[in-house]
Amino acid sequence: LAPFEEMSDEMRDFHIDVNIKGVWNTCQAVIPYMLEQGGGSIVIASSVTGDIVADAGEAAYAMTKAALVGLTKCLAVEYADRHIRVNCSQLGYARTPMVEKMAIESNPENPESAIQDIAVGVPMKRLADPLEVGELFAFLGSDEASYLTGSQIVIDGGSTLPETMSMGTN
Template sequence: MAKLDGKVALITGAAAGLGEGIATAYAKYGAKLCMVDLSKDVEKTAQKLRQEYGAEIITVIANVADKEQMKAAAAQTIEAFGALNVACCNAGVCRLAPFEEMPDEIRDFHIDVNIKGVWNTCQSVIPYMLKNGGGNIVIASSVTGDIVADAGEAAYAMTKAALVGLTKCLAVEYADRNIRVNCSQLGYARTPMVEKMAVESNPADPERAIMDIAKGVPMKRLAKPIEVGELFAFLGSDESSYLTGSQIVIDGGSTLPETMSIGTN
């Protein structure tokens, strides 16, 4: 029996990148999926997973920043599968700009997607979880903001750090009602978002920016989306039954070195 057999999971930002990696892991382990994304490409990704794993999947085009759309996505999940056991709050954005030049529109864009999007998703799924006697929520935070930061990431760092606080509060609030809430803290993965950040950082040679990220990681590479998906699958399964309010760093060791120049290596 696969560890997610019988589970129904709603995954946001599921069309590509980390969301595709999460959906792949959930499909592999037997979950039924509601894959949510703004992009119509989410159906192409879902069809690939249906073919590869025989997964039962519905797709929903929705904006996580719109609470009514997320309520509708949760309702469609219940209508299709009769339950909603896991929510993977993955959808997120990152735009780089010097702080003194960052327009309010970019700041608010991060708040709307990264904070309100997770808030809306959680508020949409928790009532169903309470009716079902429990569930799991996995929130995609980041090492950025809570542990480290780079110049130009003020909006992203602020919003991702906020998700750590939300994780802890929800974990306490719902622990005695059998809803567990944990968050991942990812370093860098090779995703479309990171590739866009690389272009913003080094327009002349974005691949150099990605190579330079890898140099600063003790494992000398970026994460693969499926590796993040495996963590989300663990946190959404009964294997993590005594974990709640946890912050799980998954960064290849990138936040460990004190310097890049001192030591025996």
């Protein structure tokens, strides 16, 4: 996390290298094999950050995760008639090492309170377990998802649903 005006080229490039180039290079590496075998499934790990929501300090991350949605759609169209399906997950917050690191950056004195503050804003009142995210990936890669391509599947416990946290009947 860093304010936009303080984000170094190195920080920006790190996000581009991992989130865009990493996915790009992986797709370029596997698609020829998928074409050879008559098809396959790619599941890209995007995020709700960038395409749906954003927080201050996440400009590089948000930019690169939003780019993955565009890549998903383009590859889905390009390879659909060659039996390669391409979908992306759009994860909210899961209890991962990255989220724990962000919690430390956000509140070094009490990182657990930063995580609890996130959970309060999630209608399900918790962060995702990484296993739940893996189950989505397994489904999207399976034959049960054979008619899904170019889809953006949000897995966020409903955190992008509320218009506000202060209005409504609950």
